[in-house]
Amino acid sequence: MTLRRTIAVASSLAALCLLAMPVVSAAQDCVGNKPKGGMWVTSAELYLSRARTNANPKDKQKLYQQAIDVLEQGFEKQPDNPKNYALAGRTYAELNRFADADFAFSKAEDMWSCYAASIDSLRHRAWIKTWNLGVRYSQQGEYDKAMQHYLDAWTVYDKLPQPMLQLGSIYADQSLAAETDEAREEAQAKAIEAYAKAQELLAAGGERLSDAQRQEFARAAAFNLAQLLAFEERFEEAAESYDVYLQQDPGNVDAMSNAAVVMVRAANRAADEAEELEDGPQKEALMAKSDSLRTAARGFYAELLAREDLEAEEYHNIGLGLARIEMNAEAAVAYRKALELEPYRIKSLEQLARMYFKGEQYDSLAAVAQLLVERYPLSMDNLALLANAYRELEQLQDALAALEQREALQAELTDLDLESEEGVYTVSGFIYNMKLEPDTELLVQFDFYDDAGEVVASESVTVVAPPQESQARFSVSTESSALISGFTYRPADSTPAQAGN
Numbered sequence: 196m197t198l199r200r201t202i203a204v205a206s207s208l209a210a211l212c213l214l215a216m217p218v219v220s221a222a223q224d225c226v227g228n229k230p231k232g233g234m235w236v237t238s239a240e241l242y243l244s245r246a247r248t249n250a251n252p253k254d255k256q257k258l259y260q261q262a263i264d265v266l267e268q269g270f271e272k273q274p275d276n277p278k279n280y281a282l283a284g285r286t287y288a289e290l291n292r293f294a295d296a297d298f299a300f301s302k303a304e305d306m307w308s309c310y311a312a313s314i315d316s317l318r319h320r321a322w323i324k325t326w327n328l329g330v331r332y333s334q335q336g337e338y339d340k341a342m343q344h345y346l347d348a349w350t351v352y353d354k355l356p357q358p359m360l361q362l363g364s365i366y367a368d369q370s371l372a373a374e375t376d377e378a379r380e381e382a383q384a385k386a387i388e389a390y391a392k393a394q395e396l397l398a399a400g401g402e403r404l405s406d407a408q409r410q411e412f413a414r415a416a417a418f419n420l421a422q423l424l425a426f427e428e429r430f431e432e433a434a435e436s437y438d439v440y441l442q443q444d445p446g447n448v449d450a451m452s453n454a455a456v457v458m459v460r461a462a463n464r465a466a467d468e469a470e471e472l473e474d475g476p477q478k479e480a481l482m483a484k485s486d487s488l489r490t491a492a493r494g495f496y497a498e499l500l501a502r503e504d505l506e507a508e509e510y511h512n513i514g515l516g517l518a519r520i521e522m523n524a525e526a527a528v529a530y531r532k533a534l535e536l537e538p539y540r541i542k543s544l545e546q547l548a549r550m551y552f553k554g555e556q557y558d559s560l561a562a563v564a565q566l567l568v569e570r571y572p573l574s575m576d577n578l579a580l581l582a583n584a585y586r587e588l589e590q591l592q593d594a595l596a597a598l599e600q601r602e603a604l605q606a607e608l609t610d611l612d613l614e615s616e617e618g619v620y621t622v623s624g625f626i627y628n629m630k631l632e633p634d635t636e637l638l639v640q641f642d643f644y645d646d647a648g649e650v651v652a653s654e655s656v657t658v659v660a661p662p663q664e665s666q667a668r669f670s671v672s673t674e675s676s677a678l679i680s681g682f683t684y685r686p687a688d689s690t691p692a693q694a695g696n
Contacts, residue, residue, distance in 0.1 A: 235269030277306035288321035322352035430461035539681020
């Protein structure tokens with residue numbers, strides 16, 4: 196099974212309004228140095244008052260800088276006054292010096308415990324300012340600037356997960372677009388770190404979030420972190436993160452399927468490591484871990500297979516996962532369910548034949564292989580499966596006829612795949628030339644089917660043979676307002692496959 200890419204949305208980007216400045220209230224049982232006035236505090240408050248009423252941005256910044264200049268003098272001249280630091284934190288934030296703001300806020304709170312509530316509000320106000328800037332730059336596609344503001348938001352107030360979720364998303368996108376392995380690995384590592392920080396924060400509760408927000412963000416962090424850990428082949432950690440996600444969204448098909456995938460891969464790794472060891476406790480522990488992970492994966496697959504509300508692609512993917520842990524009979528059930536929904540799914544039919552072959556169900560294999568040969572006649576594999584089924588059933592004349600038909604093939608069509616985009620359906624694949632003269636033209640008709648197994652479109656394509664013992668790509672497309680989920684083909688002068696087979 197192929198892991199699905201990151202699909203959970205971190206959160207919709209939303210700008211937030213700046214709040215009014217908090218009022219520091221008197222409180223009992225305060226610990227530390229009580230805030231007081233002084234010439235540095237008085238001068239700074241005057242500059243800040245003038246800055247608030249000044250409409251000119253340049254003048255405002257100049258006034259904020261003048262306030263900082265006197266407050267920094269106060270750090271030296273009046274080191275026991277936490278008010279210098281509280282005012283400085285607020286002013287640094289206005290100057291976009293968020294690391295300095297973080298330091299000053301922390302210093303003020305350390306010096307006077309009853310600053311905690313007001314400092315928290317001041318940090319949140321600064322967070323809102325730089326978060327809004329990050330949102331603006333994200334919406335404009337200026338991601339480098341957006342990332343810096345998200346980092347600043349986290350620096351000044353690390354009690355909200357949104358900056359880390361957005362950073363994780365941007366880094367994940369960068370990893371996909373990376374041109375070198377080094378750049379990709381670096382971006383993935385940063386994305387993992389960002390999502391892990393968000394997940395850790397949310398596990399501790401998070402502040403200023405509604406229950407709905409907390410659940411949304413927790414799902415996003417867990418799913419996306421799991422995906423990235425899986426891409427990094429950190430399978431057991433990925434499984435743990437999928438488990439966190441499923442606690443928030445039980446029964447989610449993508450999470451259950453992906454969790455089963457990483458569990459199987461982790462089980463295989465543990466078994467491989469055990470094979471390298473001599474008999475003993477360590478080997479036994481690894482084998483026990485492998486068995487436990489496989490059992491957990493089987494549980495997920497069994498639960499998914501029992502569902503009746505999935506799509507054909509989902510049942511197909513379940514089949515792939517079951518086949519990987521050698522639950523071939525169950526995999527066959529999954530492929531049959533996929534084919535009930537989309538009768539002309541070539542990949543599900545091919546996989547179903549393989550499951551019957553592995554399970555030595557030769558009667559069933561013969562029926563499915565015959566369908567494959569009728570629908571996709573230019574295939575060495577399909578004819579080989581049919582010949583094997585007849586041979587095992589001791590239908591030797593039929594087996595010989597299938598082998599002769601296989602030997603007579605001059606070219607075959609391989610790796611066929613159906614894709615769609617805005618009502619255009621395209622089958623692509625390769626022609627492999629065994630015996631044709633190079634540049635021989637082969638006219639092939641493709642019939643396209645809907646979920647009911649009815650032909651909704653037909654197109655012919657001329658496939659040109661490459662040099663012998665080589666292959667060349669080809670494709671054929673059709674437009675259709677009806678949903679197309681499968682296809683068959685035949686050389687233009689042959690009899691069409693019967694609908695409903």
